[in-house]
Amino acid sequence: MFLEGRQADAPQEALQVLDIVLRELPTSKYCPVGRSFYSPNLGRRQPLGEGLESWRGFYQSIRPTQMGLSLNIDMSSTSFIEPLPVIDFVTQLLNRDVSSRPLSDADRVKIKKALRGVKVEVTHRGNMRRKYRIANLTSQATRELTFPVDEKGTLKSVIEYFRETYGFVIQHTQWPCLQVGNQQRPNYLPMEVCKIVEGQRYSKRLNEKQITALLKVTCQRPQDRERDILETVKHNAYAEDKYAKEFGIKISDKLAQVEARILPPPWLKYHDNGREKDCLPQVGQWNMMNKKMVNGGTVANWICINFSRNVQDSVAHGFCSELAQMCGISGMNFNPNPVLPPTSARPDQVERVLKTRFHDAMTKLQPLSKELDLLVVILPDNNGSLYGDLKRICETELGVVSQCCLTKHVFKMSKQYLANVALKINVKVGGRNTVLVDAISRRIPLVSDRPTIIFGADVTHPHPGEDSSPSIAAVVASQDWPEITKYAGLVSAQAHRQELIQDLYTTRQDPVKGTVSGGMIKDLLISFRRATGQKPQRIIFYRDGVSEGQFYQVLLYELDAIRKACASLEPNYQPPVTFVVVQKRHHTRLFANNHRDRNAVDRSGNIIPGTVVDSKICHPTEFDFYLCSHAGIQGTSRPAHYHVLWDENKFTADGLQSLTNNLCYTYARCTRSVSIVPPAYYAHLAAFRARFYMEPETSDGGSVTSGAAGRGVGAGAAGRNTRAPGAGAAVRPLPALKDNVKRVMFYC
The missing domain is CATH 3.40.50.2300 (Response regulator)
Structure with missing residues (x-):
């Protein structure tokens, strides 16, 4: 009923059951990580440096689509810890012969960060390869370590114990030991008797070199990726999967055929003093030759x-x-x-x-x-x-x-x-590089007819392994109309891994004025009015970084905040809102039917910029579409998935797709169309920039937090009584942006 559009929400449990059924067989054969499966047998292992290697694998998930249930398969690679003796791992990690000089404090911190939580097996007990999880590194060298051996508290050194019990002579006595077990009853293992257990994913942050090496492995031309996906489906032999058979699940071995349209690129306006006053981009790119910035x-x-x-x-x-x-x-x-x-x-x-x-x-x-x-x-x-x-x-x-x-x-x-x-x-410095010809000639439906503000919002979370540092929310909003190219940005720290933006709307108690409202939306609406002399009559809100499971939680909380911010400016001020979630981190790939069709692919073999799909693979009942707005450079283009969760402006599908595609040509930093709509891109840049504003971490432990929860930069939010879930933890506020900085696109 749901797939036929007769039932409003997906029976999530039923989907989960089918997903579990289809994961049963690969889970027994491969190493599962999230919704993906990896194995050294699914492709060559590649060294990534510093004791890491990449494993190939595939992503698999069941999705409800307009065609019924679909299986989403994509190729994937990720980093694993090489199954090395710990001594060799540390040598690679520090990139030098470690026996020559003692470890510095920085070395120890690096080793501790890399090895905490890693499983090792001991090698000094013959066939008894007992496994342990590393909890810490001892602060003392192995030669200084002792532990009580009886009730009287008689101490024995680790070196002595290993020699007497196992006949094992420890060579690296100047090194610390690995500590396994808990703090109360620590167990010491010299590094040289431990080997890292195979098949452990490395989930902490990679360095630049490792990221480059991993990208090299994952970067595949569209034809090669399509071939590998089809091979994977064949190799997985779903037809012989006894669990799938039991539940009556049959899977086609062909890719789904979908209809696509190609949206035309927009004309761009440059200054009348230049030789070329306007420009029509070709295949998602153009240049500044013979052109001058419009402002x-x-x-x-x-x-x-x-x-x-x-x-x-x-x-x-x-x-x-x-x-x-x-x-x-x-x-x-x-x-x-x-x-x-x-x-x-x-x-x-x-x-x-x-x-x-x-x-x-x-x-x-x-x-x-x-x-x-x-x-x-x-x-x-x-x-x-x-x-x-x-x-x-x-x-x-x-x-x-x-x-x-x-x-x-x-x-x-x-x-x-x-x-x-x-x-x-x-x-x-407050200029404009180019504007859409349709914007200045007032021809954009539902944007040009009355003052419209476009927001972009994103929350970036700290990397796994950074235990308690705050998440950072950023909101940008257009400050010019009808051009819609200049975006002012605000940033704010909030509770660790909190997805809802806490500072969209805030209230605080003032001893004189009573309840005072504030927050990022209000600030940006005020600055729009200051810049244009008009109040926004429509709001379009592009929200990046939300997973499907959180769509409606985010919509409810953030739409409510937008409404409250508007009402706090004037009692009956409620401009219509369109709320669109932008997703780039998904596994849907679009391939041209014919890789040689010059009308369907560009030079890199990818689909042409402007390709939009809004049927078959989209949601059975909701308003969503896939748009590939950029030209592929290397690898396979990933289309952005736009999900319209709320639309009081009553956009047609064509209208919103065309607006979104056209905006992708107004990104300030390059003369190319970009893969996600610029306001969302700018919010991402602003959030990334704000990471640098946080107090540098002094220790290798968690961060020190104090002050009001999620105080905004320039958002003027103090202690609050409108708490969202997860806003309880105190977060040190970011230092405020200077006024002249927050008015311009400082994050570019």
Whole structure:
């Protein structure tokens, strides 16, 4: 009944039962991780470095679709811990011969983080390979460790015990032991008698090199991926699965055939002074040749600081003048001369240098009633925490936008790079790179007819393994109408792994005024009115990062917050809301019927930008669609899945699909259409940026938290009495963004 659309909600239990039935057989053969299965037999293992390797596998899940029940299969790879002797693992992890010098504190923290929770088996007892889970690392070296052997508390050293009991002589006595068991009754195992058990997924954060190595493994051309998916289905032989037979489940061995439409790209408007005044993108891309930004921003006063040892002052000087020139060519009003000459500094002096240099510049500018518009920074290619520290100081203390450039780009100085940097600088100083021709000629249905604000929202959670650091919510909102290209952003810390955005609407008690309302939505509605002189008459809210199981919980809580924020501005102010969830982390892949059809695929073999599917594989009763708005570069494009949970603006399917696709061409940082709608993308960038604002962690334990729950940056929320589930934990608020920063697209 549900699949025929006669019953409103999916019988979740029935789906779960069928899912469990189909997982039974692969679970016995492979290593299950979430909804995926991995095995060294499903493809080559690839080393990822530092004791990790990648295993190939497949994702499998049953989904209700308009065709009935469908099985969603996709290829997958993930990181596993290599089943090495612990000594070898540590050698790889630290990337050096560890026997030569004692372990530093940093080494110990790194080993402890990597090994905590990992299962090992002991090798010093012949065939008795007992398994243990590592709880900790001892703070003392093995040679110093003793433990009580009887009731009287007689102590015996670990070295002695192993020699007497097992005839085993410990070689690495200067190393710590692995601690297994609990703190009360710890059990010590020397590293050299332990081997890591095979088949343990590594769920903590990978470093850059490991991510690159894993992407290399997972990156597959569409034809190859399609072939592997079909092979997997054949290999899984569902027809012979006794559990499936028992439940009468039959699975087709062919991919589902679906109809797709290709939405046309939008015309983009550039400045009338350029040779080309407008542009029609081809296959999701275009360039700035012969074009000028539609609204070039002004950089009258700027300075440059160079933190890279390898860049001489003359090189920094040359780079800055090339960059200033490119900004001018692109249509900005950019003063070629900085307020102060470029200066060089050591990375460990970042705070002192930034503040001194800013102060020196302001000493010259303040008497003239001028502001510093931009800080250009040259960074070493590997700059550790320097980038984050710099952004935190500029955006929350000094109130100046900055543009960072890596040393390798400074030396190369390619025109393409400089043009891309100019795009970023322009929006950081309040300019616009391009706008949709349909927006300025007021031809976008349900957007152009009356003042419309478009929100993007996202919550980013800390990596697994970072026990208690807060989640970060970011909300951006368009600040111009009818153009809808400039987005102001606000960020806020909230309880660890809390999905609902706590600070959309807040109230606090004021001794004089009584209950005072605030929050991110209210702030952004006010700034829209300040910027455009009008109140929004429609709200479109794109929400990223929500899993299907939480759709309605998020909708109920956040739509209510939007309504309350509107009502707090004026009693009867309730503009209609359209609430759309954007999902990129799913396993639906679209392949062209014919990989050689030039009308259906681009050069990378991927489906053409603008391809939209809203039937067959979509939900039986809800308003959802898959849209591939970007051109594939490498690998197989992943279409974005848009789920319209609430629509008071009464969009047609075509209207919302077309608006969403067209917006994907207005992303400020590049001349390509992007894979998710820009407001959601910007919210993601803003949330990522706000991670750098948090107090750096001093220990390898959990973070220290205090203060009001989830105080917003610029959202002015203090202690609250409108608590959402999970808002109980106290979270240290982020430092507030300076006013002039939060009005522009600082996160680009």
